[in-house]
Amino acid sequence: MKLKCPICKQPTDSETTAEFPFCSARCRERDLGNWAMEKYKVAAPMMDESEPEETETNEPAHPESSGSDDE
Ligand SMILES: [Zn+2]
Numbered sequence: 667m668k669l670k671c672p673i674c675k676q677p678t679d680s681e682t683t684a685e686f687p688f689c690s691a692r693c694r695e696r697d698l699g700n701w702a703m704e705k706y707k708v709a710a711p712m713m714d715e716s717e718p719e720e721t722e723t724n725e726p727a728h729p730e731s732s733g734s735d736d737e
Contacts (some may be wrong), residue, residue, distance in 0.1 A: 673697055 667680040673693035
């Protein structure tokens with residue numbers, strides 16, 4: 667099976683490369699580093715908080731009282 671090293675884009679072969687799909691241990695470690703970076707990004711709190719402007723007036727539904735209508 668042949669793939670490209672996700673780090674340096676060099677062609678790698680699962681039969682000849684021990685670090686497949688990376689071309690070398692170095693690239694594999696680099697990928698681990700990227701993972702850690704991603705973790706940091708995700709863990710960082712979002713500063714952009716957009717306030718939803720939705721002012722909905724919920725009027726209480728008053729049931730129509732069908733009272734006695736005597737004439
Ligand atoms: Zn590589």
